[in-house]
């Protein structure tokens with residue numbers, strides 16, 4: 138069953154009924170001002186940091202689920218009837234409803250009693266504001282007297298404090314109202330130099346800024362007293378809960394259209410120019426007023442929207458494909474790339490599953506995200522890499538996250554994840570392969586943001602590598618530390634206290650528990666850092682890295698192989714995890730995927746065997762589960778993984794993040810049918826027709842789909858902010874379609890299903906547009922290539938002569 142459809146031409150997902158199984162959201166903003174918006178206009182906004190600069194409130198864990206948002210109310214002033222054109226919060230039976238989620242905007246349209254309303258929400262480029270562009274049309278045969286009310290509830294900036302510290306917060310709210318603009322200035326009188334503002338393009342017939350005056354006592358958003366009586370109360374908030382609401386009265390003739398623009402913005406003043414006059418407590422509005430005036434002009438709003446469209450055309454134009462599979466095309470061309478930009482911007486902070494309070498930018502997460510977005514915003518990727526590296530510790534270890542506003546690492550969600558350092562090598566290598574910008578390696582970068590500690594970025598990579606060499610366990614495998622990629626495999630934790638955090642509680646020092654996953658990651662990192670060293674002329678050093686990598690590979694063969702698959706780890710008493718010897722958790726996905734993609738076992742048959750074991754034990758129609766059998770009870774020596782009921786999350790859920798590791802591994806083993814089959818099982822577009830089972834948005838990946846042990850097998854959760862986005866994009870574009878940036882050029886090495894007769898692609902790479910046509914000539918994956926009509930040996934397209942910006946590549950596959 139479906140709740141909408143893809144409009145591929147317009148790059149929109151069109152939701153055709155408001156009562157989706159879960160809020161289906163989109164993101165507004167792509168630089169500094171951001172918001173999440175659901176298909177019923179729920180959600181909130183923030184400036185840069187979802188925790189520390191929250192502009193508006195949204196409520197998590199509420200009923201209904203999607204509560205608080207960018208609400209508009211319409212009222213028929215003749216009958217007194219009122220409704221929300223976005224359905225929520227009044228939930229009237231709308232005669233028509235569509236929500237079009239597009240690239241950086243959402244348009245919610247509906248019709249009720251002959252009044253059509255369409256609201257386009259977006260954040261103009263280079264601005265710190267959002268626009269709600271409301272178009273009303275009277276489709277009746279008689280004139281209509283209509284009231285429109287806007288509504289935003291302000292957050293008192295720190296979202297954590299806002300939802301907990303009521304003894305203070307109920308007394309600090311402050312606003313100003315001037316010229317119809319509502320200024321939210323809580324804490325501006327003291328240390329803040331920023332405020333929010335909410336403006337309207339039409340003359341007002343009233344306003345409200347105090348929540349209780351707008352709603353009336355004991356009422357919710359579904360029946361505000363101001364809307365019911367058709368009159369705002371011009372309230373001025375002192376403490377309690379400041380809101381912004383404009384009231385506009387209109388008379389629309391039959392067939393008449395009228396547009397109103399509401400603008401919610403964030404503004405900063407220089408510390409010494411906060412007030413006007415300077416000795417007053419009145420907000421200095423000199424620099425914000427021109428911005429407000431600009432966007433009150435409807436022509437400027439349309440121009441800003443066109444600019445936003447061009448921005449996305451450009452980003453998505455970097456890689457476009459036409460394949461025999463529509464689900465592949467729309468994910469690659471539109472939605473997967475778009476989701477990668479969301480994970481770049483948000484990391485794991487703000488979604489309908491991440492409260493914006495919990496997590497900043499993860500070291501592991503953000504480095505992996507680079508794989509998905511580096512081609513679209515290379516300059517910003519560069520900056521991200523340098524920010525991440527600056528939080529690295531002198532030991533080579535890493536803080537697990539940093540806060541975007543301060544860019545300083547912290548241990549708020551734990552530390553000592555021993556896989557972390559290697560992701561920096563993976564991230565930097567992805568950047569170098571895409572851009573060829575070797576200068577980044579010479580960039581001086583501090584350790585732990587300590588002045589005076591700066592070393593070239595390359596030195597950071599060295600330390601990442603050595604971090605593991607200095608932390609090997611009894612079998613010569615890497616010690617796991619707090620956990621590796623699987624945050625929930627907590628082998629040094631032994632927590633028996635209810636409520637204790639597996640992520641932050643003090644662990645055993647841990648000189649025994651080892652991770653075969655980190656071993657695989659290390660082997661891959663060794664190859665990358667060696668390739669980088671070689672190109673820097675450091676041949677001896679490169680040899681050393683390769684030797685260490687080879688040694689680790691040998692250790693994995695000896696101590697990391699279980700006969701039919703790679704084992705997962707050794708616990709604190711050196712017992713195997715992920716082995717046929719175990720009662721539960723006999724086989725795990727991570728090491729099958731990652732060891733093979735690091736190249737282990739490709740030559741001796743183990744890779745194929747491991748992948749066959751995945752198919753036999755872990756693959757389901759909804760994707761590949763994380764391990765089997767699921768843990769049926771809590772194991773003190775395993776930690777959080779066994780805290781989840783069977784089939785959910787890390788306990789045998791389909792953790793979509795690691796499915797692409799197997800997909801890539803299958804391409805390396807040469808099996809395009811298996812690879813694309815697994816790809817399709819979790820591809821959200823391919824799952825659209827089972828939206829009632831899947832329940833999350835059909836246009837973006839979710840972190841998890843419930844595994845076969847779960848009563849709700851096939852149900853997705855935690856959509857949007859997940860490494861799944863980058864890894865799937867990387868797997869389909871670089872390994873299945875095989876258009877792969879390498880240090881020295883663009884490789885074309887497709888491993889596609891045998892039934893595919895070919896495909897086409899346009900890929901922009903280092904300033905050159907490559908037009909690629911692949912035709913199947915035989916069953917295999919061998920490539921023979923002509924470039925601009927001339928045969929070229931190998932599969933790497935030679936960089937064209939200087940000045941040439943277009944290249945035609947024809948590939949015969951077979």
Ligand code: BGC
Nearest residue numbers: 496550624625640777786787
């Ligand atoms: C989740 C993990 C997550 C971790 C850190 C765990 O509860 O299952 O997926 O990475 O918390 O927030």
Ligand code: NOJ
Nearest residue numbers: 485501502622623624625
């Ligand atoms: C989500 C985290 O963000 C990611 O870093 C981690 O690897 C997975 N959970 C698996 O536990």
